[in-house]
Structure formats: structure tokens, C-alpha cells
Amino acid sequence: MVIWSYQKMVKDDIKGVNMRIAIIGGGAIGLLTAYFLEENYEVTIYVRSTKQLQQLSNKGLCYKRGDKQEWKHINIDLFQNWQAKEEITFVTVKQYHLEAIYKKINACVTENNGFVFLQNGMSHLQEIKKLKTKQVMVGIVEHGAVKVNDYTVEHLGVGAIKLAALYSVNSFLKTLVGDKNPFFAIQEEKDYLAIMQKKLVVNSLVNPLTSILGIKNGALLENPYFYGLITAFMEEIAVILNLSEIEKENYFFYCVDVIKKTANNKSSMLKDIEEKRSTEVDSILGYLVQTANKRNLSAKLTESYYNMVKGKESS
């Protein structure tokens, strides 16, 4: 007897059984992305540590939002076993772990493999452009999410992921975008440089200062002296990035908006410093310092904050 199961007939169809997604990196963004994409695709998370592999295999993936808590089983494997069989790969590792991934991409991908890079900073853009594949998108994540332990992600602030294609040959962007889940919108942007720069500015204004001063994001607006810091720093960044007056205002308002929404949060860089991990300061302020040097511009504040974060990192 044939059972015309809804599950088989409809859900698999919606899911698009043929569309497989790899997620490289088991951090907060990796886990969050896996949780939501699993609704519609065949997802596999690739992690580095065998401990996380075991935890995720044994317990499943746990998603928390407010009082809500949900468990899901998701395919999981070690990064060393990733073979680029999936049509789309989300790369969610930090900038300073990208090197190993570039090597593997160049070694085994074909023109059918699509990539989504979700790093902070800008310095990876020129590296990504050197990759063999041209099916590449870059994106920014506007969710607030924290990895509670190896198998649990807490969704603190619902935002969106904004993606833009690096080249016009992109064939898979349309598959991803749309109203698949209101808690995990994926939106298309036209100008990848604009979205990456905007995020770079936010990361530059918020992350270093909050981690140097040991303050929550909101203090940058509430304390008039700290507010003086971000306005002065914005002026320097605008010169380095050659922003127009309108762009400068626009970016700064965006930044104020992000700070307001995350007022009670500690920035990721502050958490990194507190937990004695490496920070992403090289791909954020380091990138700005390099850009200033190339353009023969002064970057006194940027260099100062860079040195403060690097010094804290190493002490």
C-alpha cells in the first residue's frame, strides 16, 4: 500500500531534496544558520573539534529564544571530511581561520559550488577574489546570537542576513532569499562593498571601544564622553574609507541604531578579550590601518585603538 504521506509528498518537495547545504563552523552563527536552513534544505555542519562533533551528535542542536527551546537533529561532520559535495557552503568561521578553507576550496571545488562568506571585517574580500570559484556571496549577520555551549545557540535578537554577490555569475542567491522563516530572513543586497563597509564601520566603532573600556554597547550612547569617542572616531574612519558626507551620516545613524538595539549586550570583541580568545581586530581596525597607509592618510585613533586591543589580547 502506498501512503501519500504529506511529509514525503510536500515537505520534501519544499525542502528541495537535491539542495544540500554545508555550514563550516560551529560557532553561534553556524549553529543558528544550520537550525533555520534545516527546515528547507539538507544541512551538514562541519566543525573542527571532535568534542563538539560528539556533543552535537549525541544531543542534537538546541535552539533557544526567550522561553522557547527546541531540539533538532542535524548532520554533523569534521571539517577535514568536507568534500564540497553540497551545492552551497556557508563559511561562518572567524577571519583568522579562513586560510585552511581557502586551500581546500581551491583544491576541490567546481563551478557548481556556491559559497556564502559571513565574516566581519573587509580584509578577506581580496583573498576571496583570488579563489577559483566565482560563485561567491558575502554577507552580514544582523542577528544577536550567542553560543551557550557546543550544541546550544541562544537567539537574543532577531535580525536578518544580508547577502550580495561578488560576481554577476551567481546562480543560487535566488534560492536562498525570501520569506522562508520570519525569524531568519535572508535578504538580497546589490552592492557588496556598501554592505561590508557599513558593517565594518559598526564593528570599528563598537567592538574596539567596548572591549578597551570594558563596557556594554549602550554605554557608548549613554555616557557623553564615550559618545565623544565614537563621533571623533567616525570622522577619522570616514576619511580613511573616503565616504561622502551622506554616507558618513547614513553609516553613523545605522551604527547608533545597532547600539540601541544591542544596548545591554557585550560586544563579541569584549567577550573575546574577557575569555582570553583571539579577537577579529586585525580584519577590522587592521584593515582600516592598511587602507590608510595605502592612501597615505593619518590613522592616529585607529592605530591607537588597534594597539590597545592587540596589547590587551597579548597581556
Added chain:
Amino acid sequence: MVIWSYQKMVKDDIKGVNMRIAIIGGGAIGLLTAYFLEENYEVTIYVRSTKQLQQLSNKGLCYKRGDKQEWKHINIDLFQNWQAKEEITFVTVKQYHLEAIYKKINACVTENNGFVFLQNGMSHLQEIKKLKTKQVMVGIVEHGAVKVNDYTVEHLGVGAIKLAALYSVNSFLKTLVGDKNPFFAIQEEKDYLAIMQKKLVVNSLVNPLTSILGIKNGALLENPYFYGLITAFMEEIAVILNLSEIEKENYFFYCVDVIKKTANNKSSMLKDIEEKRSTEVDSILGYLVQTANKRNLSAKLTESYYNMVKGKESS
């Protein structure tokens, strides 16, 4: 029967019975100065708090250096009772407590009263010049000393006090200088502006950065990123103070020397921040910002560090 007591015949003579010294302020420097000057002069300490008055009256003044501990009885009174009867007055309060003292000086001193101001920073110089009296010296304290409690001072590093007259009419400098006690040398300097500037530079390089970063003084030399901070900041300060290349080098070496000698110490500003007291940042970096503004110079780093310290102070 007359007793030709050594005490009466000799010691009082050495002491110079007629020379009375007032010390305004019962902080570390006030207590240290009182302890040593009491050997040769009739000393009275004037304090603000009745609690400290009682403690000092009941227990005496306790001086510690290494394993050594000594007690002395010293005259003590409330600042409100100070009437400028003493020939010399040492003003050892912090910059932000000077206002009340200026008023009293203008109200009751004559041309016979001499003053020694031992504040950090530079902004008090122009105020002191407005005082009625011209018998004024300014000085810098190169001792390491900490107030353990209301009646105890610990002498952590033996240095010297360097004094210079603000005007040529000074009549009492010669009395103070000389080899009275090797642990408390008072040395004469010719150029008051030079010594105050040199101390200002040290205070600017060491105090704000150590209190922003929460580090001991030595970290500024040991950590290469923090060392990068003080070299860059020295460049900006040299422009603001219009220092020659030779002065710049000279001041910087002096600063490195002070940091080496105090490597394991927390700066006074860091202690102020940790203990939620006001800092002296207004008379140090605030003075530099004002000077830069007057001269139409950029002071990006100075302003940034000023805002960081003020922000920490008020949060």
C-alpha cells in the same frame, strides 16, 4: 638649677624655632612631607576631615619604609583654622581642591608668607600667578608614597622633591634645599616651566593609559603594542607643547626611566579610577587639550584618552 639640655641648646637651634611650616593636605605627599620636615621645623598639618584630625591626634603620624616603622607626634589642625601664621606653606592637595585655598591665600597672606605648590599638571600655574603673594615655588615630587590610612604613609620609592621659584623675589628657597635628610632631598631647579612640563609629560603618558587599560606602569614598556601607544602619544604631545627634538627625546627618556622605576606600581590615576575617586585628568590631559585648542593644533589622541578617562570616572 639650669639644665644645659642638648635638646634645648642644640636641637631647637638646628630646627630654627622661628621657622614654622604649614602643610595643607593630609594625603600621601602631605604626610610624607610633614614627617621629614618635622626634623628641622615646627610643622602643622592642616586637613579637611575631622575624622583624619582625630586619628592623627590620637595615634600620631606613622611612617613606613620597608621593614622600618616610625611614629611621630605632629601638630594637626583643620584647614578652616589655617591663618597663614607659618612662614612657609606647602600646598599638597589635588588640583581640584585648590580653589578654596586660593581664596584664603588672597584673604589673609602678607608678603612674608611663602608657598610651595606640589600639584600634578599645569593648569594651576596661571591661577597661582594671579595670587597676591609673589613668594611662590612650584615643585614636583619624585617619591613613591601611598597613604595606607588616615595616619600612615608608606614610602615605597625614595626620590626627591624638585622646586623652582615662580618669581625672582623668593626669600625662602635656600632654607629648604640641602642635605637635611638623604631620604627626603629637596633640590633647586632654575626653570619652573621645564620641570613642570617634564612632569606633565610623564603624567600624560603614564596615568591615562594605565588607567584606561587597567595595567601596571611596567606594562607600557613590556608590551610592544602598549609601547607603540606611548611613542605615538609622545609625538602628539611634543607638537602641542612645541618641544624641540632634543627636549622630546629628553622627556621621553625621563618618562621611560620613571616607568622602569615604578614598573610594579599602579599609577595614581588607575587607583583613583579603581576606588571611584575623581582623577587629575583635567589638569593633565585637559590642560594639553586647551593648549592645543589655543594653538589651533590637532589633539586627537589627547582628546580620545581624556574622554576615556572622564567616561570611566563618570560611569
